[in-house]
Amino acid sequence: MNEIWRMIGQRLLLGVLTLFIISVVIFGATELLPGDLARELLGQSATEETLAALREQLGLNDPAPLRYWNWLAGVLQGDFGMSMATQKPISELVGARLGNTLFLALYAAALAVPFALLLGVLAALWRNSIFDRASNALALTAISFPEFFVAYTLILWLAQSGLFPSMVRITGSTTTGEMLYMAFLPALTLTLVVTAHMMRMTRAAIINLLASPYIEMARLKGMSPMRVVLRHAVPNALAPIINVVALNLAYLITGVVVIEVVFVYPGLGQLMIDAVSNRDIAVVQAITLIFASAYVLLNLLADVLSTITNPRLMHRK
Amino acid sequence: MENTRLLTIKGLKIEGRSGDAWHEIIKGVDLTLHKGEVLGLIGESGAGKSTLGLAAMGFARDGCRISGGTIDFDGIDLRTASETRRRGLRGKRIAYVAQSAAASFNPAHKLIDQYCEAPVVHGVMPRKTAEDDAVDLYRRMRLPNPDAIGFRYPHQVSGGQLQRAMTAMAMSCRPDLIIFDEPTTALDVTTQIEVMAAIRDIVRQFGTAAIYITHDLAVVAQMADRIKVLLRGDEVEEADTRSMLAAPREDYTRSLWAVRSFARAEHPSATGIPVASVGNVTAGYGAVDVLKNISFDIHAGRTVAVVGESGSGKSTTARVITGLLPPREGEVLFNGKALPASFKARSRDELRQCQMIYQMADTALNPKLRLRELIGRPAAMYLGLKGKALDSRIRDLLALIELEPDKYIDRLPSELSGGQKQRIGIARALAAEPQLIICDEVTSALDQIVQEGILKLLDRLQNEFNLAYMFITHDLATVKAIADEVVVMQHGAVVERGAKAEIFADPKEDYTRLLLSSVPEMDPDWLNRLLVARSGLTPND
Numbered sequence: 087m088n089e090i091w092r093m094i095g096q097r098l099l100l101g102v103l104t105l106f107i108i109s110v111v112i113f114g115a116t117e118l119l120p121g122d123l124a125r126e127l128l129g130q131s132a133t134e135e136t137l138a139a140l141r142e143q144l145g146l147n148d149p150a151p152l153r154y155w156n157w158l159a160g161v162l163q164g165d166f167g168m169s170m171a172t173q174k175p176i177s178e179l180v181g182a183r184l185g186n187t188l189f190l191a192l193y194a195a196a197l198a199v200p201f202a203l204l205l206g207v208l209a210a211l212w213r214n215s216i217f218d219r220a221s222n223a224l225a226l227t228a229i230s231f232p233e234f235f236v237a238y239t240l241i242l243w244l245a246q247s248g249l250f251p252s253m254v255r256i257t258g259s260t261t262t263g264e265m266l267y268m269a270f271l272p273a274l275t276l277t278l279v280v281t282a283h284m285m286r287m288t289r290a291a292i293i294n295l296l297a298s299p300y301i302e303m304a305r306l307k308g309m310s311p312m313r314v315v316l317r318h319a320v321p322n323a324l325a326p327i328i329n330v331v332a333l334n335l336a337y338l339i340t341g342v343v344v345i346e347v348v349f350v351y352p353g354l355g356q357l358m359i360d361a362v363s364n365r366d367i368a369v370v371q372a373i374t375l376i377f378a379s380a381y382v383l384l385n386l387l388a389d390v391l392s393t394i395t396n397p398r399l400m401h402r403k
Numbered sequence: 404m405e406n407t408r409l410l411t412i413k414g415l416k417i418e419g420r421s422g423d424a425w426h427e428i429i430k431g432v433d434l435t436l437h438k439g440e441v442l443g444l445i446g447e448s449g450a451g452k453s454t455l456g457l458a459a460m461g462f463a464r465d466g467c468r469i470s471g472g473t474i475d476f477d478g479i480d481l482r483t484a485s486e487t488r489r490r491g492l493r494g495k496r497i498a499y500v501a502q503s504a505a506a507s508f509n510p511a512h513k514l515i516d517q518y519c520e521a522p523v524v525h526g527v528m529p530r531k532t533a534e535d536d537a538v539d540l541y542r543r544m545r546l547p548n549p550d551a552i553g554f555r556y557p558h559q560v561s562g563g564q565l566q567r568a569m570t571a572m573a574m575s576c577r578p579d580l581i582i583f584d585e586p587t588t589a590l591d592v593t594t595q596i597e598v599m600a601a602i603r604d605i606v607r608q609f610g611t612a613a614i615y616i617t618h619d620l621a622v623v624a625q626m627a628d629r630i631k632v633l634l635r636g637d638e639v640e641e642a643d644t645r646s647m648l649a650a651p652r653e654d655y656t657r658s659l660w661a662v663r664s665f666a667r668a669e670h671p672s673a674t675g676i677p678v679a680s681v682g683n684v685t686a687g688y689g690a691v692d693v694l695k696n697i698s699f700d701i702h703a704g705r706t707v708a709v710v711g712e713s714g715s716g717k718s719t720t721a722r723v724i725t726g727l728l729p730p731r732e733g734e735v736l737f738n739g740k741a742l743p744a745s746f747k748a749r750s751r752d753e754l755r756q757c758q759m760i761y762q763m764a765d766t767a768l769n770p771k772l773r774l775r776e777l778i779g780r781p782a783a784m785y786l787g788l789k790g791k792a793l794d795s796r797i798r799d800l801l802a803l804i805e806l807e808p809d810k811y812i813d814r815l816p817s818e819l820s821g822g823q824k825q826r827i828g829i830a831r832a833l834a835a836e837p838q839l840i841i842c843d844e845v846t847s848a849l850d851q852i853v854q855e856g857i858l859k860l861l862d863r864l865q866n867e868f869n870l871a872y873m874f875i876t877h878d879l880a881t882v883k884a885i886a887d888e889v890v891v892m893q894h895g896a897v898v899e900r901g902a903k904a905e906i907f908a909d910p911k912e913d914y915t916r917l918l919l920s921s922v923p924e925m926d927p928d929w930l931n932r933l934l935v936a937r938s939g940l941t942p943n944d
Contacts, residue, residue, distance in 0.1 A: 297465075299506040306460060307494035307521045317520075321511035397511060397556040 090393060094386065101382035108378045109161075109371055113154050116367045122146075123170055123365040144170055157368060166372045171364040176372050179357065184376060186256060187346075187353035190269055191338040194276035198338075199331055202281045206288025206327075211315050213293055222289075225282035237275045237348040244271060254351045272349045276342065280334040287330040291323035298322075325392040332388035340377040409477055409579055409612050410436040410459055416471035417454050417463060417636075428454050428467065430636040438579065439610040443627030443644070445617055445659065447850035448821075450633040452616045456582040459614060460497045461489040477579065494521035498573035502585040504565035508557035515553030518572045527576045540571040543608070544601045563594035567601050574605060581606070583615045587622060591712040591877055592921040599625055599923075600934055618850060620659050621923035624648055625930040632656050644927050659851055667862045670887050673702040676739040678838050678871040679724060679757070684733035686723050687895075693719045695896045696733070699888075701839060704865065706872040708886035708903070710879065710918065716895035717875045721841045724873070725757055738838075755785040758832035762844035764824035768816040768831075774801070775812050777827060781834040800830045804860060822853035829860065839871045846881055858885055879922045883907065891915045 124140040125132065141147050145156070160167050166176040205225070209218040228236065245252035254268045292315060295301060304318040343355035350356075354373050361369035393399045417429040429451045436442050436459075444452045454467065461481030463469050474481040476497065481489060493499075498521075501507035509517060518540075519533040528536065534553075541549035544567040557565060566586055573581050586602065587595040603626060606613050615626045623630055623644075630647050632639040632655065640653050651657050677700035687693040694716045701707045709717045722728040724735050726746030735742045737756060743749050758781075761767035768777055779797050782788045788796050798808035804826040816824055825845060832840050842861070846854040862885065865872060876882060882889060882903070889907075890900040891914065899912045910916045920933060 299501055299503060300509040302464070303499070303501055303507040304509070304520075305493075306457075306462060306499040308490045308492065308525060309494070309520070310490065313524070318509050318511075322509070398558050401556050401559060 090390060093393070094390060097382075097386045097389065101379070101386065104382055105375055105378050109158070109375060110154070112371055112374045113150070113157070113367070116362075116365070116370055117150055119362075119365065123367075126364050127171065157371065161375075167368045169361075169366055169369050171361070171366040171369075176369055179369065180354070180372055180376070183352060183354045183357045186351065187339060187342065187355070189265060190272055190276070190342065190346075190351065190353060191335065193266065193269055193273040194280070194338050195335055197273055198277040198280050198334070199284065201277065202284035203288055203327070203331075205281070206285040207292065207315060207320065209285065209289040210292035210296070210319070211311060213289075218289075221285065225285050228278040229282035233275065233279055233344045234348050236278055237272070237345055240271050240275055241348075244274075252349065254349050256352055269351070272342075272345050272351055275345055275348075276338055280337060284327075284330050284334055288323070288327050291326040292319045295319045295322050321395070324395045328391045328395070329388045332384040336381045336384045339380040407437045407439075408435060409438045409440075410434070411475040412455075412459065412472065413475075414472035415455070415458060415469070415474065417451070417458060417467055418470045419454075419467045425468075425470075427470075428636050429458070431472065432633070432636070432638050434459075434631065436580070436612050436614065439612055440629070441606060441613045441615055441627045443615045443617065443623035443630040444633060445620060445623050445630060446633035446639075447618060447852065449635065451636040452618075452633055453584050455633070456584055456614050456616050457499075459580070459582060460493055460499065462493070491525065494578075495525040495527065495576045496578050497580045497582070498576070498578040500566075500569050500573045500581060500583045500586050503589050504569040504586075505557065505562055505589075507569065508565060510557055513554055513556055514560065514568050514572075518553060518568075518575055521572070522575050525576060533575065536575065537571065540574055540605075541568065543605055544568070544571045545597070546571075561594075563590050563598055566590065566598050570598075570602050570605065574609065574611070577609060578611060580612045580614070583613055583626075585617050586615075588617065588619070592879065592923075593712060593917060595622070595923070596921050596930070596933065599930060602626070603930070619923065620648075621925050621929075624925055624927045625923060632659075648925050648927060667885065670706070670865075671702075671704045673700070673705060673888070675702070677702050677736075678738060679873070680736040680739075681720065681724065682733050682736060684720075684723055684730045684735070686719060686728055686730040686733075688728075692731070693895050694723065694730070695894075697892070697895075697897045698733075699890050699897065699900055701871045701873055703838065703871050704869040705887040706865065706874050706885055707888045707890060708874045708876060708882040709890045709892060710876060710882055711892035711898075712877060712918075714894075715892040717877075717892055718843055719895070720892075721759065721843055721873065721875060724839075724841065725759060726754075751785060755781075755835045756837050757839045757841065758835050758837040759841045759843065760825070760828045760832050760845045762847050764821065764828045764848075765816075767828055768824060770816050773813050773815055774827060777816070778830045778834050781831055785835045796834070800834055803833065803864065804830045820853075821849055822856060825849065825853075825857055826860065829857075829864070833864065833868075836868075837870070839873065841873045841875070843875045844877070845874075847876065847878065854881070861885070879919065891918065 123144065123146060124137045128136060128140060145153060157167060166180070168174065169176050169179055172179065205221050209221050212218055241252045244250050250270050251268050252271065254272065256265065256268075296319060301314060301318055304314045309318070342353060343359065345351070346353045346355040347359070354376065358370060358373045361373065412432065412434040414431045414433065415429055416427060416431055418425040419428045432455060434442070434455070444455060446452050454464070457464065458469060458474060459476070461474060461476075461484065469482060476492065479488070479492070508514065515534060515537050518537040519530055522528045522533040522536070523530050537553050538549050541552055546552050546564055546567055552560065552564070552568070560568065570586070583602065587598050590598060599622065615623060617623050627644050629641065629643050631641040632653070634655055639655050640647070640651070642652070647656070679701045682698050684694055684697050685692055697716070697720065699707065709720060711717050719728065723730050726742065726744065726749055729744035734744070737753065742753055746754060775797055778800050779793055782796050782800075783793055797812060801808040801811055806823065806826060816827065819827065828845070846857050849857060858881065861872065864870060874882075874885060886903045888901065889903050891898045891906070891912070893914050899906065899910065899915045906915065907919065910919055923929060
C-alpha cells in the first residue's frame with residue numbers, strides 16, 4: 087500500500103506542475119487574442135480618456151509577466167480574483183456552474199459507463215454475431231455524427247413531442263428530480279457520444295485475452311461462456327477499460343461546451359465561452375485549471391485503480 | 404476388459420482451417436483407454452497430440468472442427484452430446500493439465516479460488532469442503548506449505564509448484580480421466596522429477612485414467628502403461644511401454660531416439676590462446692549479483708556447453724560476453740586481448756567476432772524482412788559486401804545451411820518451418836564470419852528429429868570454419884552429443900567445469916551428480932530406482 091501512497095503523492099506533485107504550465111500557456115494564449123477588455127466593458131462610444139483610465143484601474147497596462155504573477159499570487163492564497171467583466175468574485179461565478187457541470191457529467195456517466203461496459207462484454211461474448219455487429223455499427227454511427235447533430239436529432243424526436251424539455255432552466259428551487267428530468271436530453275446526447283469508445287475498448291480488451299491459455303483452461307474446466315468472460319477475462323482486462331473510462335469521464339466534464347450551448351445548460355462550458363468573448367482572462371484561467379485538474383485527477387484515479395486491480399503489482403513475490 | 408472401458412475413440416478425424424480451406428490434422432485415429440490406465444501419446448509438434456487429447460474431452464480449439472469418427476466416454480457420445488452436457492463433464496469427469504501452468508492459471512485469482520471453481524460450479528461440493536480438500540491435495544502433491552500456498556497468486560509460486568498445483572486442481576472433482584498435455588516440458592530436469600513423481604503417485608492413489616502427452620520418450624516411459632506414437636495426425640504404432648522400448652516396430656519410433664544417439668568426431672584439443680576467455684566475472688542487474696566470480700575459456704574449433712537450471716546465470720553470461728551487460732568486476736578476453744566491457748565501446752570488428760543464435764527463432768528474426776535482407780545485412784555491415792558480391796555471399800550462406808538459394812532467398816520467415824528458421828539464425832551469425840558463436844538454447848524449442856539436423860549442421864560448420872561455440876542449454880542429452888567441455892552453473896556460480904567425458908563419467912560435485920542423475924532414461928524403472936536411491940524409501944507401488 088505504501089507504494090500506492092507514494093505514487094499518489096508523486097502524481098499530485100506532477101499534477102500541480104502540469105497545472106502551472108497550463109496556466110502559463112493559457113495566459114500566453116489569451117494575450118495573443120485581439121481586442122481589449124476596456125472597450126468590451128465600455129462599448130464603442132467610450133472616449134480614449136475613459137478607456138485609458140479603466141485600463142489603468144484594471145492594471146491592464148502592467149507588463150504581462152507582472153499581471154501573471156499578480157494572478158498566480160492570488161491563486162496561491164486561494165483567491166481567484168474578480169471577474170473583470172461582471173465585477174463578481176470568480177469563485178462565486180464558477181462555483182454554481184461547476185456544480186451544474188459535474189451534475190451533468192455524473193448523470194451522463196451513470197448512464198454511459200454501465201451501458202458501454204455491458205454492451206462491450208456482450209459484444210465480446212457474442213463476437214461476430216448480429217448483436218456484435220449491430221451494436222458496433224450503432225455506436226460508431228453515434229460517435230461519427232457531430233455532437234450538435236445528435237443533440238438536435240434528439241430534440242426533434244423527444245422534445246418536439248413534449249416528452250422532455252429541450253432547455254434546462256435551473257433556479258434556486260429546482261429539485262434533484264426536476265434536474266434529472268430536465269437534463270435528460272443533454273445526458274443522453276453525451277451518453278451516445280462517449281459510449282462507442284468505451285464499448286469498443288472493453289470488447290477489444292476482452293477478445294484480446296480470449297486466446298490466452300488460462301481462458302482455454304477455464305473452458306476445459308467446464309465453465310459457461312458467460313462465466314469465462316466475466317470471471318476469467320474481465321478481471322485481466324480491467325486496466326485498459328479503467329483508463330478509457332477515465333478518459334471519457336474527463337471528456338464529460340471538459341468537452342460539453344457544444345452540448346451546453348445547444349441545451350442552454352448553465353455549466354462551465356457556457357461560462358467559458360462568455361469569458362473568452364469578453365476577454366475575461368481571470369475567468370478563462372480559472373475554468374481551464376478546473377478542466378486540467380479533472381484530467382489530472384481522473385488519470386491518477388485510473389492509475390491507482392489499475393494498480394489495485396492487478397495482483398502482480400499489489401502482491402509482490 | 405470390455406466393461407472397464409472408459410474412453411473409446413474410433414476413426415477420429417479433425418480438421419483445421421487455414422484461410423478458407425480445411426485440412427486434416429487428425430486422420431482417422433482409434434484410441435481406447437480403460438479405467439485407471441495411463442496412455443502415453445508421443446510424437447513431434449504438429450503430430451496432433453494435443454488436438455487428440457482435447458478431442459477426448461469433446462473439445463476442439465477455435466479454428467478446428469471434429470469432422471469424423473466417434474468419441475465415446477463411458478457410454479456418452481461426446482460428438483453428439485449437447486454443449487451443456489459436454490460442459491458438465493469437463494472439469495468434473497474429464498480434467499486437463501496444461502503444458503505451461505504459469506500461463507494456464509488465471510493471473511487475477513488466487514490458486515485456491517481456481518481450485519474451488521470446478522467443484523463448486525459443478526455442484527460436487529460446497530466451497531468450504533473444497534478448500535479443505537485443496538489443502539489435502541496440495542499436501543499429497545508434496546507442495547511446500549500446503550495450508551497457505553493456495554492463498555497465493557500464480558505469479559508468487561514457482562513453475563514446478565504451479566504444475567503440481569494444476570494437477571491438484573485437475574483432481575478437484577476426482578475425475579475419471581485426466582489429460583496431461585506436456586506437463587513437465589517447460590521445467591528443469593531436477594524439478595521435472597518431482598512433478599513426475601507427484602503426478603504418478605496421485606494418479607495411482609485415485610485410480611484415475613490418464614492420457615499423458617509428451618515428445619520425450621524417456622518421460623513417457625516412466626509414466627505410461629501403454630504408448631501410442633503419432634506422426635502427422637496418423638498412428639505409427641501402439642504397444643505397452645516395456646515392449647515398445649525394448650523393440651519398437653517402426654523406423655519412425657526408433658528415430659525418436661535420434662538426438663540421444665547422435666555423436667560426432669573428436670575435436671582438436673584445447674591449445675594456444677583461447678578465442679574467448681571469461682575472467683573472474685561478477686555481474687548483475689540492479690543490486691543483485693546474478694553472476695559470481697565466474698571464469699572459463701573457449702578454444703577455437705571446440706564447444707563449451709554451459710548447463711544449469713533456469714535462473715542459474717547461463718544467459719547472463721552470454722550477455723556479459725557480448726557486451727550487453729557490462730560486468731561489475733572481471734573482464735572478457737578475446738584472443739588474449741581485453742574487450743571493452745560494453746558493446747557500445749567495441750569496434751565493429753570486435754562485434755563481428757562474436758555472434759549469437761537465439762532459442763526462439765520466431766522472435767529473433769524480423770518478420771517483415773526477407774531472407775535476403777536477414778542474412779545480407781550482417782554481411783553488408785561487417786564485411787562491406789555490395790551488389791553481386793553480396794548476392795553471391797547470401798546464396799553461399801543459404802547453401803551452407805542446406806536451403807536451396809533460388810527457392811528460399813526471397814521468402815519471409817513466416818514461410819519457413821521452425822527448423823528452417825533456426826537455420827536462418829545460424830546463417831545470420833555465420834554471415835559476420837565470427838570466431839565465436841554463442842548458441843542460447845538453440846534446440847530447446849525444436850523436435851528431436853529437427854534438433855538432430857540442427858546439431859549436425861552446427862557440427863559440420865564448426866569443423867569447416869574452426870568455430871568456437873558456447874552452447875547454453877539445460878538439456879543434458881544435447882550436451883552429451885555435442886560438447887567438448889562442460890561448465891556446470893548454479894545460482895550464478897560455476898559449480899564444476901572440465902572435459903565432457905570426465906564430467907559425465909566422474910562428477911565431483913553433488914550438484915553435478917544431481918543434475919546428471921535427473922535426466923530421464925528410457926528404462927521404465929528409472930524413476931522408481933532414482934526415487935528409492937534418493938529417499939531411501941520404498942516407492943508407492
